[in-house]
Amino acid sequence: xxxxxxxxxxxxxxxxxxxxxxxxxxxxxxxxxxxxxxxxxxxxxxxxxxxxxxxxxxxxxxxxxxxxxxxxxxxxxxxxxxxxxxxxxxxxxxxxxxxxxxxxxxxxxxxxxxxxxxxxxxxxxxxxxxxxxxxxxxxxxxxxxxxxxxxxxxxxxxxxxxxxxxxxxxxxxxxxxxxxxxxxxxxxxxxxxxxxxxxxxxxxxxxxxxxxxxxxxxxxxxxxxxxxxxxxxxxxxxxxxxxxxxxxxxxxxxxxxxxxxxxxxxxxxxxxxxxxxxxxxxxxxxxxxxxxxxxxxxxxxxxxxxxxxxxxxxxxxxxxxxxxxxxxxxxxxxxxxxxx
Amino acid sequence: xxxxxxxxxxxxxxxxxxxxxxxxxxxxxxxxxxxxxxxxxxxxxxxxxxxxxxxxxxxxxxxxxxxxxxxxxxxxxxxxxxxxxxxxxxxxxxxxxxxxxxxxxxxxxxxxxxxxxxxxxxxxxxxxxxxxxxxxxxxxxxxxxxxxxxxxxxxxxxxxxxxxxxxxxxxxxxxxxxxxxxxxxxxxxxxxxxxxxxxxxxxxxxxxxxxxxxxxxxxxxxxxxxxxxxxxxxxxxxxxxxxxxxxxxxxxxxxxxxxxxxxxxxxxxxxxxxxxxxxxxxxxxxxxxxxxxxxxxxxxxxxxxxxxxxxxxxxxxxxxxxxxxxxxxxxxxxxxxxxxxxxxxxxxxxxxxxxxxxxxxxxxxxxxxxxxxxxxxxxxxxxxxxxxxxx
Numbered sequence: 001x002x003x004x005x006x007x008x009x010x011x012x013x014x015x016x017x018x019x020x021x022x023x024x025x026x027x028x029x030x031x032x033x034x035x036x037x038x039x040x041x042x043x044x045x046x047x048x049x050x051x052x053x054x055x056x057x058x059x060x061x062x063x064x065x066x067x068x069x070x071x072x073x074x075x076x077x078x079x080x081x082x083x084x085x086x087x088x089x090x091x092x093x094x095x096x097x098x099x100x101x102x103x104x105x106x107x108x109x110x111x112x113x114x115x116x117x118x119x120x121x122x123x124x125x126x127x128x129x130x131x132x133x134x135x136x137x138x139x140x141x142x143x144x145x146x147x148x149x150x151x152x153x154x155x156x157x158x159x160x161x162x163x164x165x166x167x168x169x170x171x172x173x174x175x176x177x178x179x180x181x182x183x184x185x186x187x188x189x190x191x192x193x194x195x196x197x198x199x200x201x202x203x204x205x206x207x208x209x210x211x212x213x214x215x216x217x218x219x220x221x222x223x224x225x226x227x228x229x230x231x232x233x234x235x236x237x238x239x240x241x242x243x244x245x246x247x248x249x250x251x252x253x254x255x256x257x258x259x260x261x262x263x264x265x266x267x268x269x270x271x272x273x274x275x276x277x278x279x280x281x282x283x284x285x286x287x288x289x290x291x292x293x294x295x296x297x298x299x300x301x302x303x304x305x306x307x308x309x310x311x312x313x314x315x316x317x318x319x320x321x322x323x324x325x326x327x328x329x330x331x332x333x334x335x336x337x338x339x340x
Numbered sequence: 341x342x343x344x345x346x347x348x349x350x351x352x353x354x355x356x357x358x359x360x361x362x363x364x365x366x367x368x369x370x371x372x373x374x375x376x377x378x379x380x381x382x383x384x385x386x387x388x389x390x391x392x393x394x395x396x397x398x399x400x401x402x403x404x405x406x407x408x409x410x411x412x413x414x415x416x417x418x419x420x421x422x423x424x425x426x427x428x429x430x431x432x433x434x435x436x437x438x439x440x441x442x443x444x445x446x447x448x449x450x451x452x453x454x455x456x457x458x459x460x461x462x463x464x465x466x467x468x469x470x471x472x473x474x475x476x477x478x479x480x481x482x483x484x485x486x487x488x489x490x491x492x493x494x495x496x497x498x499x500x501x502x503x504x505x506x507x508x509x510x511x512x513x514x515x516x517x518x519x520x521x522x523x524x525x526x527x528x529x530x531x532x533x534x535x536x537x538x539x540x541x542x543x544x545x546x547x548x549x550x551x552x553x554x555x556x557x558x559x560x561x562x563x564x565x566x567x568x569x570x571x572x573x574x575x576x577x578x579x580x581x582x583x584x585x586x587x588x589x590x591x592x593x594x595x596x597x598x599x600x601x602x603x604x605x606x607x608x609x610x611x612x613x614x615x616x617x618x619x620x621x622x623x624x625x626x627x628x629x630x631x632x633x634x635x636x637x638x639x640x641x642x643x644x645x646x647x648x649x650x651x652x653x654x655x656x657x658x659x660x661x662x663x664x665x666x667x668x669x670x671x672x673x674x675x676x677x678x679x680x681x682x683x684x685x686x687x688x689x690x691x692x693x694x695x696x697x698x699x700x701x702x703x704x705x706x707x708x709x710x711x712x713x714x715x716x717x718x719x720x721x722x723x724x725x726x727x728x729x730x731x
Contacts, residue, residue: 086692093391093697114695115391135587146587147507152675152684153692157404161415172507172588173405174598176678177688181480185678188487189506190597192587232390 026098026230026237027071027288035077038064039097042082042178045203046311046318047103047123056080059311060101063122063228066244066301067099070284070293075300084178086153089114092231099241100229103200105155110229117238120245121227122304124324124333126220127159128198130205133215135192140219144169149191151179156196159222183207197224199312199320206317240287247294249336250276251303253327258302265295276339283339294339304334382698397694398423404689406680408599419690426685427707433602433681434668434711440607441667442660445614452619463615470612476673478609483601483677490597493588501581503589506597510582513593519576526569527562534558602674602681610667614660621656622648653726661719665712672708682707 030036040048040060048058056078065075081097092100093115103125104110106118129148131137140163150156152175164171174191176182183204186194194204198220205211228245230238251257254273256264265277274280277298278291287293301307308325312318326332352358386393398420405415409425410432451463470478487506491497496505503510534557541554570576582592625648633643675684682704691700 086688089692089695090697093389093695109693110695113390113392115386115389116695143587145585145590152688157689158693161403161405165415170590171405173407174678175405175407175680175684175689177676177684181676182678184484185487188484189492190487233388 026234027240030071030098034072035079036064036068036071036099037081037097038078039081039083039088039091039100039102040064041102042084043180044103044200045206046199046316046320047203048080048082048101050080050082057311059123059307060103060226060228062301062307062311063101063241063245064099066248066297067228067241069296069300070240070244070247070287070289073290073292073296073300075296084153085151086177089116092116092229095231098230098237103197103226104229105197105224106227107155115232116229117232119228119230119238119242120336121225122245123199123226125197125199125224125226127156127195127222127224128201128220129217130186130194130201130214131192131217133213137192137215137217140217140221141167141169143171143193145171146192147172147174147190148193148195149174149176149182149186150195151175151182152177154196155222155224160195163221179204197226199226199318202312202320203318206319236288240289243287243339244297245304246336247276247297247339248301248304248307249327249334250339251294251298252305252334253329253336256298256303257306258299261295261298272338272340386698392694392696393699395699397690397696397699400694402690402693404693406685407678408596408680419694422685422690423703426680426682429679429685430668430671430681430707431711433599433606433671433674433679436603437606437610437667437671438664438715440603441610441614441663444607444611445663446618448611448615449618449622452615453622467612467615470609471616475605475609475670476676479601479605479673479677482605483597486597486601493584496584496589501579501592503582503584503592505589507588508594508596508600510589510592510594512579512581513591514577514579517576517578519573522573523566523569523576527566530562530565533565534561537561598674598677598679601677602671602679606667606670610663610670613663613666617656617659617663618652620659621652621654624655625651650726654723654728657719657723657726661716661723664715664719668711668715669708 038061040056040058043049044058046058048056048060050056061078061080064078064080068077069075071077081091083091083097083100083102085102088100088102088104089110091097100116101122103123104118105125106121110116111118129140129143131143131146137143143164148160148171150160150173157173157175160171160173174182174185176185179196179200183194185191187208194201196204198216201216205214205216208214228241230241251261254276256273256277261277264273265279268274268277268279271280275283277295278284278293282291284290284293302310305327308322309315312320314321322330322332324332325334328335353362383393399418401416402419402422403415404422406413406422406425408429410428411421411425413421413425448463448466451459452467454460454463490504490506493505493507496503498504501512537558538554541552545551580591580593582589582594629647629651630643633647638646671681672683674681675688678684686700687704691697694700
């Protein structure tokens with residue numbers, strides 16, 4: 001009897017320490033584990049997708065790799081947890097993953113009431129519609145009465161509802177738990193239209209049996225700034241993830257890439273570049289990292305332009321134009337605060 | 341004085357009943373304390389992490405659509421209303437599934453016992469196939485099989501005012517006009533009359549032994565009286581007919597493929613288990629009972645109805661209850677193929693938009709708990725009613 005009570009108490013004590021553990025410093029946890037546990041999608045080509053050998057690639061995957069490079073100097077020190085849209089926030093809140101990098105839209109509600117913090121934007125997106133070419137639809141405003149397939153647990157669900165309400169159009173919503181099954185329902189003809197972020201549309205279209213039979217409608221019905229997310233309250237960890245992204249944008253702006261970074265580090269006289277690459281002083285110290293944190297990011301993962309071209313650029317199956325995601329100096333909105 | 345005091349405490353503690361009480365009280369205190377500690381710890385952690393708590397979100401506008409809603413629902417309604425919509429969808433699919441699974445189960449259970457070789461083998465194949473494949477797979481199979489076989493809306497199969505395509509079955513939607521109250525009144529009246537008839541027939545049979553086909557007669561009464569009421573009030577029903585539109589068929593009533601797939605998957609899967617339970621129940625009744633009934637001169641149908649089935653039911657009902665509970669809980673798998681039941685709407689969309697996992701999952705647990713306990717209570721009542729009354 002007494003020993004039972006004792007067991008009960010000690011179990012409760014363990015449960016209590018586990019549940020408070022989530023709020024502790026993520027950087028220390030990650031360093032002692034030796035890797036970052038990164039939440040990604042269950043397969044969106046160009047963003048986070050595993051090949052037949054289980055190797056992950058994509059823009060969102062590279063956000064995790066850049067953070068790992070900054071901490072360990074090893075972009076491979078990442079383990080991935082594929083998550084559905086509806087699982088993702090709970091996985092992060094509960095401490096199952098260290099960062100969430102899963103084409104997740106930065107919104108007011110998510111930032112303020114989910115106990116999460118958005119770090120930076122690694123892709124500016126907007127929601128669109130994909131329809132069969134033979135329907136002859138040219139604009140999203142022609143969609144009155146259409147049946148629409150989409151994945152559950154995303155901003156997409158709400159944007160779609162707002163769009164149809166705003167234009168006083170009727171529609172039939174078919175909301176499926178996983179993106180792959182939503183796409184399968186669309187492919188089988190259950191729906192006239194498939195809706196998600198436009199980058200996602202391009203990625204999903206590349207998965208269909210005949211991508212050319214489907215057309216992405218011109219309208220963009222929402223703003224979807226996508227980026228990595230961390231738990232609220234761990235400011236140091238948030239800074240690391242944020243600046244891992246900013247470094248990549250700054251590097252592209254300064255013309256530093258994975259190919260020339262070693263040369264620039266040894267040859268450059270520009271004090272800004274020397275500070276960034278750790279040739280002078282230690283900028284990493286205030287993040288709890290080494291002096292070569294930024295150098296490692298650029299050397300192992302590359303600058304933002306390289307990441308974009310490698311994963312979703314015109315020469316990939318996803319084939320997205322740089323568009324709004326170009327640097328601010330090139331007519332886009334990618335703009336990062338200076339490293340100084 | 342103090343000596344007397346300490347000895348009375350000793351006596352009090354040595355009493356077995358008192359000691360049991362003290363231990364119970366201690367245990368209760370520990371349980372309450374641990375529960376309180378965990379709860380306050382949870383509250384503190386949620387507050388630390390900046391996660392909202394409480395049920396206020398139920399009054400916030402939901403903003404998302406729901407495919408199937410049996411009560412009025414639009415995106416402007418609240419999360420609370422979406423919850424009710426989902427709850428109704430779960431209850432409806434569970435009850436329909438239970439009814440259909442029982443029917444399939446009884447038919448297949450009897451078929452397995454059939455003397456006809458082919459019928460018995462077919463029933464065996466049905467049972468062994470369906471109960472050995474995971475339910476989720478079967479749901480995907482039905483959903484995508486239905487979608488793959490049916491035509492696209494442009495090539496709908498049309499019977500009069502009925503349309504069939506990948507988007508579902510469209511039928512005329514009856515809309516009640518003025519004077520429909522007379523029909524409803526007639527219907528209720530005929531039901532009351534039927535109950536009276538059945539009660540009368542039973543009493544007469546106990547008194548005189550004469551038999552009267554009360555069930556057929558009351559069925560006829562309901563049909564005739566309701567039809568007469570329709571004629572008298574001048575058919576106060578108008579139909580909203582489905583029509584072809586640009587993308588699809590609009591208007592009318594629609595039975596979406598998600599609903600059909602979930603219902604078929606749930607009822608055929610559970611039906612396979614029920615078939616075995618029914619078979620076991622019937623086999624558990626000694627053959628001597630049938631022989632005795634025959635020697636009394638009872639017809640085969642009466643032997644089954646009056647002798648075998650009542651005894652078989654005592655074996656059937658307890659495991660049947662478990663199957664009903666399983667079906668109700670398995671309905672949550674409908675979320676995977678877009679059937680908007682509780683898990684899809686509350687644990688899927690609502691949880692994701694509000695981020696309040698504990699409240700939403702708690703709500704779902706409460707609903708499934710209540711639903712299961714209600715089914716359980718009903719079946720226990722029925723079990724008691726059917727059990728052997730010893731004289």
